[in-house]
Amino acid sequence: MTSKSVVRLANPDDEEGIMALCRMLHEENGLFPLDDDMVRDTIRKAFNKQGFIGVIGAKDALEGIIYMVISNFWYSKKPHLEELFNYVHPDHRKSEHAKSLIEFAKKCATDDIRLVIGVISNTRTEAKIRLYERRLGKPAGAFFVYPPPAAALIESH
Secondary structure, eight states: OOOSOOOOOOOOHHHHHHHHHHHHHHHHHHHOOOOHHHHHHHHHHTTTTTEEEEEEEEEEEEEEEEEEEEEEEHHHHHHHEEEEEEEEEEGGSSSOOOOOOOHHHHHHHOSOOOOEEEOSSEEEEEEEHHHHHHHHHHHHHHOOOSSSOOHHHHTTO
């Protein structure tokens, strides 16, 4: 386990490690089938300066990842950073990694390019929301999925 939660900017050499974490993330929270080619295309956008991927750990043993893409809302040409995902490997969830990844995202934001970040999860959702609130302040809305995924039904019982 990494003793410090040091986030670094990912580079193309990290692609296979990123793919491994993306597959794990999908296993936990995926709503739709995983398409490896689409994931690779999305990851490569960051390597082409269309976003930022922060990672923790060595390229062949990544422990955490956050990905923000430069985007805009449907009603404005003003860009913002849209968080696509923030994930910590299960073996490292008692670390400070999740906090460090959120702090990395905040540092990527500027007065001109704001960060839009949230939680889409059916696993420990309330705890994740509390973490985000402590790091970022009150949320500006909520996400809902209908019909709800089966995991949401199981967790609520």
